[in-house]
Amino acid sequence: MAGAEPGFTELLEASCADVLVQNGTLRAGTFREKTHLEVEIAIPGERAAGEVAYQTATGLYHRSVSDRHVSIIPAGQPHQWTWQRETDLTVFLLSPSLVEEVARESGMRRVDLIEDYAAFDPLIWNLGREVRSELRRYGKVATTLLESVARVLARHVLLTYTSTPLTTRADSCLPRYKLRRAIEYIRENMEKEISFRDIALHLQMSPFHFSRMFKHSTGEPPHQ
Numbered sequence: 746m747a748g749a750e751p752g753f754t755e756l757l758e759a760s761c762a763d764v765l766v767q768n769g770t771l772r773a774g775t776f777r778e779k780t781h782l783e784v785e786i787a788i789p790g791e792r793a794a795g796e797v798a799y800q801t802a803t804g805l806y807h808r809s810v811s812d813r814h815v816s817i818i819p820a821g822q823p824h825q826w827t828w829q830r831e832t833d834l835t836v837f838l839l840s841p842s843l844v845e846e847v848a849r850e851s852g853m854r855r856v857d858l859i860e861d862y863a864a865f866d867p868l869i870w871n872l873g874r875e876v877r878s879e880l881r882r883y884g885k886v887a888t889t890l891l892e893s894v895a896r897v898l899a900r901h902v903l904l905t906y907t908s909t910p911l912t913t914r915a916d917s918c919l920p921r922y923k924l925r926r927a928i929e930y931i932r933e934n935m936e937k938e939i940s941f942r943d944i945a946l947h948l949q950m951s952p953f954h955f956s957r958m959f960k961h962s963t964g965e966p967p968h969q
Contacts, residue, residue: 752771752772752774752776753767753769753770753771753834754769754770754771754772755769755770756768756769757769757880757881757884759876759880759885759886759891760891761888761891761892761895762840762892763839763840763842763843763891763892763895763896763899764837764838764839764840764843764891764892764894764895764898765783765837765838766835766836766837766838766876766880766886766891767835767836767838768833768834768835768836768877768880768881769833769834770831770832770833770834771826771828771831771832771833771834772828772831773828773829773830773831773832774827774828775825775826775827776825776826776827777825778798778823778824778825779823779824779825780821780822780823780824781818781820781821781838782820782821782841783820783838783839783840783841784817784818784819784820784838784839784841784844784858784899784902785816785817785818785820785836785837785838785839786815786816786817786818786836786837786838786839786869786873786898786902787815787816787818787834787835787836788815788816788834788835788836788837788869788870788873788874788877789810789811789812789814789832789833789834790812790832790833790834790835790877791812791833792812792830792832793810793811793812793828793830793832793833793834794809794810794811794812794828794829794830794832795809795810795826795827795828795829795832796808796809796810796826796827796829797810797816797824797825797826797827797862798824798825798827799818799822799823799824799825799860799862800822800823800824801822801860808862808863809863810862810863811863813865813870814862814863814864814865815864815866815869815870815873816861816862816863816864817858817859817860817861817862817864817866817869817902817906818860818862819858819859819860820841820844820858822860824862835873835874835876835877837873837876837894837895837898839895839898839899839902840895843895843896843899844856844899844902844903847896847899847900847903848903851900851903853903853907856903856907857907857908858902858903858906858907859906859907859908860906861906864906866905867924867925867928867929868897868901868924868925868928869898869901871928871929872894872897872898876890876891876894919955919958919959923948923950924959926947926948927944927947927948927955927959930944930947930948931944941955941956941959
């Protein structure tokens with residue numbers, strides 16, 4: 746796995762074989778260009794404002810990034826961050842072996858990720874906030890939780906940010922608005938004893954169909 750993000754202060758880290766997650770503060774300014782062997786997912790914190798310059802085969806591009814965005818960065822893509830103010834940042838680095846394994850399980854012959862540096866993605870945004878909270882509260886994240894989050898992220902990225910379609914039929918997956926509603930319901934009721942049947946009822950679905958479609962969408966069963 747890669748080392749710490751250049752410029753991080755108050756750095757917190759957690760890792761397992763599949764993912765390295767880092768959270769810390771970046772000062773305002775421009776940071777040196779970098780690449781990673783891993784698929785990088787960057788989630789800025791509250792009030793973040795910045796710009797990223799990135800290089801693809803077709804040229805150099807610039808995107809503005811705020812605290813409502815997440816950035817999906819393919820392995821090996823050069824990119825450079827500029828932050829207008831001190832910024833909290835959470836970074837997930839997904840191992841190549843995990844991404845390849847999930848791709849094989851999905852029947853994909855190759856992985857062609859498409860970068861998106863200013864994506865509106867509720868699933869990734871909420872997962873990032875939850876892992877950040879866990880890391881800040883306890884100074885660590887349980888390995889079982891990290892492994893589950895890594896697999897969900899890999900599956901979701903391959904489903905959403907690739908030019909190579911999955912073999913899973915689209916009608917066997919939850920619509921994105923229902924997946925978002927499920928995640929929001931879980932967040933609002935995390936302190937309660939809720940089951941996947943409660944979530945299915947909230948979405949006006951049968952527990953059987955919800956469980957099957959949730960697993961197809963995320964790669965994990967809803968109880969996980």
